[in-house]
Amino acid sequence: MHTKVKICGIKTIEEVQTINNYPVSYVGFIFATSKRQVTEEQVKALRGYLRKDIKVVGVFVDEAPQRVNEIIKSCSLDVVQLHGNESVEYCNKMNTKVWKSIRVKDENSLEAIKQYSTEVESFLLDTFSKEERGGTGKAFNWNIVRGLSKTYNIVLAGGLTPENIVEAIEIVRPQVIDMNSGLETNLMKDNEKVRKLFFKLKEEKMNRKFGQFGGQYVPETLMYPLQELEEAYEACMKDPSFIEEYMYYMKDYVGRESPLYYAKRFTEKLGGAKIYLKREDLNHTGAHKINNVIGQVLLAKRMGKKKVIAETGAGQHGVATATGAALFDMECTVFMGEEDVARQQLNVFRMELLGAKVETVVSGTKTLKDATNEAIREWVRCVEDTFYVIGSVVGPHPYPTMVRDFQRIIGDETKRQILDKEGRLPDTIIACVGGGSNAMGIFYPFVEDTEVELIGVEAAGLGIETGKHAVVLAEGSDGTLGVLHGMKTKLLTDSDGNIIPAHSISAGLDYPGIGPEHAYLENIKRAKYVSITDQEALDGFEMLTKVEGIIPALESSHAIAYAMKLAPKMPKDHIIVINVSGRGDKDTHTVMDYFRQGKQGLEKLNK
Amino acid sequence: MNRIDKKFIELKEKNKKAFIGFITAGDPTLAKTSDLVHALEEAGTDIIELGIPYSDPLADGPVIQMANQRAFKNADLSVSSIMDMVRAIRKSTEIPLLYLVYINTIIVYGKERFIKDCTEVGIDGLIIPDMPFEEREELMELISETDLALIPLVAPTSMDRIAKITEGCKGFVYCVSSLGVTGRSSEFHEDIKDYLKDVKSKTNLPIAVGFGISNKKDIDVLSDLVDGVIVGSAIVQIVSEGDGDVEIVKKFVRDLTN
Numbered sequence: 120m121h122t123k124v125k126i127c128g129i130k131t132i133e134e135v136q137t138i139n140n141y142p143v144s145y146v147g148f149i150f151a152t153s154k155r156q157v158t159e160e161q162v163k164a165l166r167g168y169l170r171k172d173i174k175v176v177g178v179f180v181d182e183a184p185q186r187v188n189e190i191i192k193s194c195s196l197d198v199v200q201l202h203g204n205e206s207v208e209y210c211n212k213m214n215t216k217v218w219k220s221i222r223v224k225d226e227n228s229l230e231a232i233k234q235y236s237t238e239v240e241s242f243l244l245d246t247f248s249k250e251e252r253g254g255t256g257k258a259f260n261w262n263i264v265r266g267l268s269k270t271y272n273i274v275l276a277g278g279l280t281p282e283n284i285v286e287a288i289e290i291v292r293p294q295v296i297d298m299n300s301g302l303e304t305n306l307m308k309d310n311e312k313v314r315k316l317f318f319k320l321k322e323e324k325m326n327r328k329f330g331q332f333g334g335q336y337v338p339e340t341l342m343y344p345l346q347e348l349e350e351a352y353e354a355c356m357k358d359p360s361f362i363e364e365y366m367y368y369m370k371d372y373v374g375r376e377s378p379l380y381y382a383k384r385f386t387e388k389l390g391g392a393k394i395y396l397k398r399e400d401l402n403h404t405g406a407h408k409i410n411n412v413i414g415q416v417l418l419a420k421r422m423g424k425k426k427v428i429a430e431t432g433a434g435q436h437g438v439a440t441a442t443g444a445a446l447f448d449m450e451c452t453v454f455m456g457e458e459d460v461a462r463q464q465l466n467v468f469r470m471e472l473l474g475a476k477v478e479t480v481v482s483g484t485k486t487l488k489d490a491t492n493e494a495i496r497e498w499v500r501c502v503e504d505t506f507y508v509i510g511s512v513v514g515p516h517p518y519p520t521m522v523r524d525f526q527r528i529i530g531d532e533t534k535r536q537i538l539d540k541e542g543r544l545p546d547t548i549i550a551c552v553g554g555g556s557n558a559m560g561i562f563y564p565f566v567e568d569t570e571v572e573l574i575g576v577e578a579a580g581l582g583i584e585t586g587k588h589a590v591v592l593a594e595g596s597d598g599t600l601g602v603l604h605g606m607k608t609k610l611l612t613d614s615d616g617n618i619i620p621a622h623s624i625s626a627g628l629d630y631p632g633i634g635p636e637h638a639y640l641e642n643i644k645r646a647k648y649v650s651i652t653d654q655e656a657l658d659g660f661e662m663l664t665k666v667e668g669i670i671p672a673l674e675s676s677h678a679i680a681y682a683m684k685l686a687p688k689m690p691k692d693h694i695i696v697i698n699v700s701g702r703g704d705k706d707t708h709t710v711m712d713y714f715r716q717g718k719q720g721l722e723k724l725n726k
Numbered sequence: 727m728n729r730i731d732k733k734f735i736e737l738k739e740k741n742k743k744a745f746i747g748f749i750t751a752g753d754p755t756l757a758k759t760s761d762l763v764h765a766l767e768e769a770g771t772d773i774i775e776l777g778i779p780y781s782d783p784l785a786d787g788p789v790i791q792m793a794n795q796r797a798f799k800n801a802d803l804s805v806s807s808i809m810d811m812v813r814a815i816r817k818s819t820e821i822p823l824l825y826l827v828y829i830n831t832i833i834v835y836g837k838e839r840f841i842k843d844c845t846e847v848g849i850d851g852l853i854i855p856d857m858p859f860e861e862r863e864e865l866m867e868l869i870s871e872t873d874l875a876l877i878p879l880v881a882p883t884s885m886d887r888i889a890k891i892t893e894g895c896k897g898f899v900y901c902v903s904s905l906g907v908t909g910r911s912s913e914f915h916e917d918i919k920d921y922l923k924d925v926k927s928k929t930n931l932p933i934a935v936g937f938g939i940s941n942k943k944d945i946d947v948l949s950d951l952v953d954g955v956i957v958g959s960a961i962v963q964i965v966s967e968g969d970g971d972v973e974i975v976k977k978f979v980r981d982l983t984n
Contacts, residue, residue, distance in 0.1 A: 172864055327860070336829055336856045338785045339891070340881040340905055482791050483781060492782055499785075500906035502883070602830040602856065603782060615805045616834030617781035617798075 122288055122320070125176065125274065126308065127299040128155035132168050134308040139170040140330055140642050141317050145295065146173055147200065150190060151180035154306060155299075162194045170331075176200050176218070184212045191215050200243055200274075210238040218274055222247040223259045232271065243297060246277035256300040258283065261290040268292045281315040288320075311569065314643055318567060327516045328607075329639035335515040337495070337605040344502045349517045351422045356524065361417065368413045369528060372446070373403045375410075377529075379536035379696070384666045392689035394682060395545070395696045397533050397561060400671065406701030407529060407557045408439040412508060414525030416443035419506035426450040426505045430494040432459055432487035433626030434466025435701065436510030441475035443508070451475040454494040456486040459626065466705070484620045488631060491604050511554025512634035515605030519559075519634050526560025533696055534564050541694060547572040547685070550698035551677040552648065553589065553628035555637045557700035566645060574685075575637060576677045578623035579650035581722070589621035591633050592641045592648035598633075608635045624653040624721075625673035625706070653721060655680040657710065660703060672701035673709070728873050729822040729850045730897040733772055734932045734953060744898075744954030745770060745983045746934055747961055748826065750777040750790060751808045752797030758970035760815055765972040766961075767821045770983030775853060775958070778808055778827040785855035787909035789959040793966065805835050809843045816848030824851040824877065824897075832865070841868045851875035851897045859891045866894075881905075882921050892929040898954060899933045901925050908937055909959025922951040942982055957982060 126138055127147030138146060146169065148162045149155045157165075166175060174197040179187055181203030191199060191214050200218040201210065210217045217239040221231060224247035232242055244267075246259040258278030267273055268291060275293035280301035288296065302312045317330075328334050335345055355361040369375040377398045386394045399407040419427055427449050431437030437453040444451035453475050460467055460479050470477050478497075483489035491514075498507040512519045512526070537545050548565060550558035552575040565571045580588035583595040591598030591609040598609035601616055611619040611631040621631040640646035651659075656673055659680030664670045671679055678697050686695060713720055737744055747766045751759050759776070766774055779794040786794075797803055812823060825844065832840045832854070844852070851874060857865065862876065869876050875897030880888050882905065892899050901922060925933050935948050936956030945955050961979065968974035 171867070334861050335858060336861055337858065338855055338881070338902075339858050339879045339887075340883050340902060342858050342860070342881075342887065343883040343885065482788070488782065492784055495784055496787070496907045502905060599834055601834050602828075605784075605856070607833075610830075612830070612834050614834065616828075616831040618830075 122293060123295045124316070124320070125295050125297045126302060126313070127176070127178065127276075127297055128153070129165065129308065130155055130157055130161070131307070132165065135165055135168045137308055137310045137313055138173070139168075141313055142328055142330060143173055145176050145198070147176040147178050147297070147299075148194075149178040150182065151178060151202065159190055159193055166194060174198060178202060181205065184209055188212070188214050198240070202245075207234055207238055210235060216240040218243045220245050220276075223263055223277075226263060229264070229267070236271065241272035241274050241294065243274040243276055244291075258287070261287055265290055268294060281312060281319050284316060284319055310643065314645065315567075329519075329636045330642055331600075332606070332608050332635035332638040332642075333516055333519055334607050334635075335605060336602045336607060337515045338499055340499050341495075341502065341515070345515055345517070347422075352418060352517055352521050355418055355421060361421065365414055365417055368417070369410065373409050373413065374401065375528065376532045376536075377401050379533055379540065381540070382667050385663065386686070388662070388666050389683060389686040391691065392547070392686040392693035392695045393691065394686060395537065395540075395694065396667075396669070397529060397696055397698045399529060399557065399698060399700045400669070400675070400702035404435075404439050404442055405704065406435050406439070406672065407526060407560060408436050408510060408701075409442065410528055410560070411510065411522050411525040411556060412436070412439040412443040415506070415508045415521070416440075416447050416449065419449065419508070420447055422506065424449075424504060424506040426452070426501070427508050428452045428454065428494050428497055428505055429508045429510060430454045430487065430490040431466075431510065432456075432490070432629060433705070434459070434463045434470065435627060435705070437475070437477070438466055438469050438473070440508045440510070441470040441473035444475060445473045452478055452497070454478045454480050454490040454497065456480045456484070456490045458485045459487065459490070463626070465708070486620065487626070487629060488603075488618060488620070495604065511556040512559045512636060513554040513604055513606060513608075513632065519606065519636055522556050523559045523563055523636060526556050527563045529557065529560040529698065530562060530564035533561055537694070537696065543694075544568055544571050545694040545696045546570075546689075547574060547693070547695045548698070549574045549576060549678045549682050549685070549695060551576045551578075551628060551674045551700060552633060552637060553578070553623075553625075553630045553674065554632070555634035557698050559634060559636060561696070561698045562640070562646060566640070569645070573640070573646040574681065575646055575648045576681045577633075577648055577650045578621075578625060578628035578656070578677055579652040580622040580624070582652055583650065587622035588650070589623045589628050589630060590650045591631070592637065593650040595650070603632045606632075606635050608632050608638045624656060624709075625677070627672070627674040627701075628677065649681055651677040651680045657713065657718075657721070659683055660706075660710070661714075664703070669699065670703035670707070671699050672703045673706045675700045676703070728875055728896060729820060730773060730824075730875050733822050734898065737772065737953075743949045743952065744772040744932070744934060746773040746775060746936070746954050746956040747771040747979060748775040748777060748956065748958030749965060750779060750793035750797055750962060751811065752779055752800050752803040753793040753962070753965060754796055754970045755800055756803065756807060756811045760811055761972050762965065762970065762975060763815050763821070763823075764819065765976045766979055767819055769976040769979035771821070771979060773822045773824065773954070775824045775826045775956070776808070776812070778805060778825055778831055779803065780828040780831055782830075783828060785907055787907040787959060789909040789963050789966075793962045796966070805831060805840075809847050812849060813847040822850045823848065824853055825849055826853045826855065829854050829857045829861070837865060837868055841865075841872060841874065844874055845872045849874065851877050853877045853879070853900060855879065859887065880925055882917070888925055888928045892931060895931060897931065899925060899929055899931050900956070901933055901935045901952070903935050903937045903939065903948075906937070918948070919951060922948070926951070945982060
């Protein structure tokens with residue numbers, strides 16, 4: 120069961136705007152005398168700012184029924200919540216759904232429920248207090264009402280906070296939780312507390328959406344397999360033997376943990392913040408992609424699938440999937456756009472060597488976006504025996520969550536390592552973002568540590584103003600809310616929704632969308648997104664290579680280039696961690712002419 | 727009453743099955759599409775689906791993908807110009823018209839605006855192949871205030887989802903015949919008969935079957951079990967081969983409807 124969230128006692132536009140960013144189902148306006156009382160006129164105005172799918176609840180205490188019905192009409196209330204001594208007949212007169220409050224002191228408090236049960240939609244359980252009707256801010260003994268939600272719709276209220284919510288839900292299993300003072304600072308709903316609430320709720324049950332982003336926009340044929348996948352995945356994540364097996368391969372096959380390296384010369388060169396590099400480039404196959412592939416292929420094996428399919432842009436995820444398939448003896452087909460096949464012959468050969476079949480995609484723009492479409496089409500056709508290994512935190516639920524969870528090992532290690540080396544958390548974490556799996560992996564374990572600044576770096580290609588870029592979230596872009604590859608997120612589209620091809624020197628960032636959780640983190644202002652051009656990325660590529668003897672992937676070079684802008688402005692005790700998501704050997708061929716010809720011909724590198 | 731509902735009642739009285747034809751708007755041009763709508767009607771088509779071209783048609787096979795690409799070659803092609811074309815067609819025909827449209831087109835065009843325009847120009851229903859039951863609420867709210875039918879899609883993998891998918895819907899139920907995308911040859915799911923009977927038992931709406939139906943034989947095999955059949959890629963293929971020649975298309979469809 121999925122518990123819905125009501126946030127009560129809203130008074131201002133600012134609070135409405137905060138709420139709009141979260142998967143809230145109901146808001147409550149208090150018409151009765153209260154610190155949070157609002158007028159009919161105020162509610163009419165506030166309603167205009169409220170997200171349309173959020174239902175509106177009016178809270179009353181022994182108001183005249185005609186008056187309540189007037190307000191139901193004028194404010195288009197979806198529900199009235201009655202907190203006084205309103206009788207059964209009174210409830211019957213209401214022209215909309217009724218939630219009747221019951222103040223819980225002991226078992227006897229629940230006797231009244233039965234007589235109301237035919238007239239009201241739900242019962243709101245609140246803490247008993249002699250002085251006040253509702254709004255006490257104190258919790259009652261939830262064990263008294265355990266099991267009640269099997270018979271009646273229960274709205275649980277009274278002293279709920281982000282800290283006690285998981286326990287409350289576990290005991291009461293309410294249909295709705297009603298939050299008020301537990302989300303406030305100085306009588307105003309506080310974005311940080313609301314964020315924390317939804318973070319806690321997400322821990323309790325996997326969310327299909329991240330705020331308004333994510334979801335499952337796929338053909339009906341895939342809905343059952345996605346549900347099957349979600350169930351299998353949840354079961355595996357709770358199974359210690361699965362985690363153990365995953366960790367075994369992470370250590371002995373991938374070579375984890377990857378070092379957190381203090382880049383002394385790079386730090387000195389920039390003359391500001393202290394810079395650490397998370398060395399995902401040292402993983403087997405040369406990038407972070409393998410973490411996720413091993414997780415998904417292990418899952419596929421447990422689900423009894425015989426074949427895996429994958430999409431790939433430049434071929435890194437394709438090579439990683441072919442590697443995983445070779446390791447676990449599975450049949451593997453990789454979909455790759457015709458243009459990419461031509462540009463990345465070496466990776467095509469690698470995949471073939473590993474025993475995979477490379478399917479050349481000729482539809483649409485013949486690049487990653489279309490390879491993904493084709494992989495999804497193929498999955499629809501052979502879903503019964505095939506597992507689709509998605510390479511980033513994109514696609515329909517549960518993929519964005521699952522891929523994040525298989526990549527969070529990057530952030531978990533980083534946290535441990537930095538505490539070990541510095542005795543504290545970093546000030547800033549920087550990672551490049553295409554779909555966003557390496558960034559999500561290193562960000563996620565730090566999301567709750569709000570003192571850590573999270574920065575995602577998108578690819579600005581030849582410059583946002585040229586239109587040849589891959590920026591959907593960072594400043595200056597015009598990312599549109601829409602649907603691609605089964606998820607709702609920010610995208611590059613024309614005014615009719617057709618996807619505009621992205622451009623970047625690095626194939627891994629060359630994606631016209633972004634993982635839905637990134638769109639969410641940006642929306643709630645927990646992470647910041649910036650952009651770096653091809654030229655800046657090449658400068659970063661060169662600098663790290665020359666100063667540290669580490670050739671980073673062009674993707675990771677975007678994160679490095681942003682650190683080069685930021686670090687000099689920061690004091691020496693400011694700690695920055697850069698996720699070096701992959702090594703650059705794969706790119707040397709691409710950039711060779713550019714460097715040999717005296718850094719000329721950048722445009723040629725870009726398609 | 728919605729034109730789709732009216733059509734199914736009319737057909738039922740005559741004890742006939744609906745023949746539902748699909749073409750891509752703007753393939754090869756919008757003017758030709760308009761001619762083709764009339765041609766399809768004259769050749770015995772009962773309901774017409776117009777595909778709105780989209781850059782990333784996830785549920786479509788190569789035939790319809792290519793049709794989209796051809797349509798995009800017309801500089802004047804846009805959702806607005808398709809709406810205008812429908813408005814013009816509506817002056818001379820009462821045939822039920824549906825859009826086959828991907829959800830991203832609707833979201834970016836503007837949900838309210840799209841629904842409003844559809845009702846104004848005379849569209850009767852929407853088929854949205856990438857909007858399953860779980861995601862349809864936000865659109866359903868807008869549609870329920872209109873006469874538009876949101877056509878629910880069910881697939882052989884839907885099983886216990888069928889009842890909730892079809893509940894509260896209008897028009898007809900679109901039964902996807904087999905796993906895969908549109909236009910694949912007719913290797914129907916082995917249990918197709920049981921599947922169609924199952925759908926029929928779970929809804930009061932008429933049911934129509936589509937995906938991979940390309941000839942008279944396919945239609946004859948399936949039509950006893952359903953209230954309508956949908957032919958898409960096969961018509962689009964003929965449109966492409968004849969570069970939009972209406973007589974060739976008419977003949978092809980007449981052979982299927984007779």
